[in-house]
Amino acid sequence: QVQLVQSGAEVKKPGASVKVSCKTSGFIFTDFYVNWVRQVPGLGLEWMGRISPSSGVIHYAQKFQGRVTLTTDTSAATAYMELTGLRSDDTAMYFCARGELIIRRQVGHDFWGQGTLVTVSS
Amino acid sequence: DIVMTQSPDSLAVSLGERATINCKSSQGILFSPNKKNYLAWYQQKSGQPPKLLIYWASTRESGVPDRFSGSGSGTEYTLTISSVQAEDVAVYYCQQYYSTPLTFGGGTKVEIK
Numbered sequence: 001q002v003q004l005v006q007s008g009a010e011v012k013k014p015g016a017s018v019k020v021s022c023k024t025s026g027f028i029f030t031d032f033y034v035n036w037v038r039q040v041p042g043l044g045l046e047w048m049g050r051i052s053p054s055s056g057v058i059h060y061a062q063k064f065q066g067r068v069t070l071t072t073d074t075s076a077a078t079a080y081m082e083l084t085g086l087r088s089d090d091t092a093m094y095f096c097a098r099g100e101l102i103i104r105r106q107v108g109h110d111f112w113g114q115g116t117l118v119t120v121s122s
Numbered sequence: 123d124i125v126m127t128q129s130p131d132s133l134a135v136s137l138g139e140r141a142t143i144n145c146k147s148s149q150g151i152l153f154s155p156n157k158k159n160y161l162a163w164y165q166q167k168s169g170q171p172p173k174l175l176i177y178w179a180s181t182r183e184s185g186v187p188d189r190f191s192g193s194g195s196g197t198e199y200t201l202t203i204s205s206v207q208a209e210d211v212a213v214y215y216c217q218q219y220y221s222t223p224l225t226f227g228g229g230t231k232v233e234i235k
Contacts, residue, residue, distance in 0.1 A: 035224070037172075045164075045172065045215055047224040061223040062123075095171055099219070104155055107177035108162030108219050115171055 002026040004096050004113035011119045012086050019082040020116045022096030029072075030054035033099040034079035035109055036070065038092045048094075051079060052101060086120045093117050124148050124218050128227030134235040141203040143230045145216035150196055153220060160220035163192055163201045166229075167212045175214075176201065208234060 007021040022034060035050040049060040051070040058070050069082045079096055094116045097109035125148040135141045151160045159179040164172035174183045176192035179199055189204045203210055211234060216227040 044229045045166075045217075045226040047217075047226065050222075050224075059222040097171075103153065104158075106160065106219055107181075107183075108164075108174055108217060109172070110174050110177075110183065112171035112173075 002098070002111045004098065004111055006094075006096060006113040006116045009117040009119070011121065014087055014120055014122055016086050016120075017082060017084040018086060018118050019080055020094050020096075020118070022079045022081070022113050024077045024079070024098075027098070029074060029077040032101055034070070034072065035097045035099050036068075036081045037095045037097055037109070039095070039115075040089070040092045048081070050099060053079070054101070083118075086118075088120050091118065091120045123223055124151065124221060124225050126216055126218055126225050126227040128216055128230050130230060131228070132231040132233065134233045135203075135206045136235045137208065138205050141206050141210075141232055143201040143214050143216075143232075145194075145199045145201070145227050147197045147199070147218055151218045151220035152195070159195055159199070160218055161192075161194070161199050162217045162219060163190075164215045164217065165210075165212045166215065172215065203232070206232070206234070 003025045005023045010018050030053045033050040036048040038046050048064050051058045053072040071080045096113040098111045100106045127146045129144045161179040163176040166172040180192040191202050193200050213229045213231050215229050
């Protein structure tokens with residue numbers, strides 16, 4: 001069955017970096033985008049960007065451009081999201097989510113990771 | 123960027139009654155080659171990741187109860203829960219996946235009256 005399993009909760013100091021992993025199974029990793037979505041506690045969903053493991057094409061939301069780096073390890077079917085220059089308002093739950101690569105077959109995000117809570121506090 | 127505006131922010135519905143959630147996009151999200159509106163609806167229960175309910179504005183994801191339906195075209199879309207059940211208490215989000223950055227509506231919280 002399709003699974004996306006994320007790394008555990010992190011506590012970081014302001015100015016630090018965090019790298020969250022998303023290990024996938026049950027589908028062909030290179031056939032799908034891996035998207036990253038964050039949710040500040042009590043607030044809505046915010047799309048951060050996506051990466052194609054097959055082509056390496058990346059789309060970032062402008063808000064995060066320059067601070068976020070998306071990468072994949074195709075041999076491990078794992079995607080990573082690194083966020084630098086952490087601030088207190090980066091405290092949020094970070095989700096990875098699958099998305100179809102082929103445009104005419106896209107349906108949104110059909111499978112999600114369980115989420116990784118990143119807390120930024122001095 | 124395409125702005126997604128949801129309404130209402132919250133609604134309280136009696137068990138068995140209908141709930142209607144609206145979503146407006148700031149521009150059209152029709153993908154011409156397949157004539158599909160690239161609009162999804164998600165349900166997020168407390169402490170869980172979002173769950174895909176509806177895609178292409180009106181296609182139910184496998185396993186989603188048929189009391190959930192989506193409609194709309196152009197820039198106006200609706201999610202309807204025909205007979206609200208206790209397990210439908212959640213926050214519902216619309217999302218356009220027509221163009222990057224993909225964008226979500228602000229969410230609608232559904233509670234039982």
